[in-house]
Amino acid sequence: MKINILSLFPEMFGPLQQSILGKASEKNIVDINVTDFRDFTTNKQHHVDDTPYGGGAGMLLQAQPIFDALDHIESENGSLGRVILLDPAGRKFDQKVAEEFSKEDNLTFICGHYEGYDERIRARVTDEISLGDFVLTGGELGAMVVIDATVRLLPEVLGNNESAVGDSFSTGLLEYPQYTRPASFRGMDVPEVLTSGNHQKIAEWRKKESLRRTLLRRPDLLENYELDDEEKRLLLEVKEEENLF
Incomplete structure (x- = not known):
């Protein structure tokens, strides 16, 4: 699986190189790349946000840097696959969505910041996803949660392929209690x-x-x-x- 992430804070994604996800990368089961879309801005100040038309509080991410970053990734990889926008208005993420994403070859995540997005960004999006009814400072943490839940479902990522099958929510029920030594x-x-x-x-x-x-x-x-x-x-x-x- 190829995963591309658009973010203003690439350094936040260090945890994806640790633990099970890190081993999946080492085995070439998943290839995760983070693109700083600030690199694609065309203004001298390297701003990626601006004030909203009509007034209002906060700043909005501009469409141009994100569109150009997506164009670049698509030209490099041949496909963006599913383009996932982390947004409070999106479909609530759950195990079924993770299973759905795990069947894809390519996933692209757009992580927002500030007050929101220029609405035209949604023209490039196939899926809008929310973790729940709360607001985070940006989409990075949400993207990492979705990626972790998705990648662990790929074949050979877990030591025992049956581990994911018995997890809570995978069967539709919560997992049964488990015990280890001593008795x-x-x-x-x-x-x-x-x-x-x-x-x-x-x-x-x-x-x-x-x-x-x-x-x-x-x-x-x-x-x-x-x-x-x-x-x-x-x-x-x-x-x-x-x-x-």
Whole structure:
């Protein structure tokens, strides 16, 4: 996967060269490049922003530097792929969007600053994405979150390709509780079923506890989740155990 990022602060993206994403880059699974679109401004002061027509507070990013930066990247790479604008008005980012992006060969992120964008920038955009109903000082942190969630889904990025499949939200439910050694710690014991060696019972326990955690912490996720017969039975047991009738 080729990822291009347009930003006024390229130095902020150092974390993308660390940990799992750094290893993915070393293995050539992903190629991440950051372009400072200030380099494409045509005015002597190297300004990339200006006051809005009609008045108002704050400054807006101009279209010209971003358009020229996109043109340059496209001429170098042959394609921009999906062009993603980090914007509070965008579609809310979730695991399904990450899975959607992970199927692409090319992604291009535009990270804004100041009060907003010249509206004409959106003419080059295929996706507008928001992390949630809050405002950040710029799009860099949001872009890094989206990139991390997307890249970890690529084949061979995680040590075990099944790791991403069982993550919270990947199945539509929250992930079940997990434990490691020692079996007993400060009076807290690992559930006996997990040390039984009975893989069928373990799988059933995990499914049940995933349903329990989702019901208690994020019941909204169950509204659009289609339960199979076994899950219906397990969820009924959970409700009885939790006295939710």
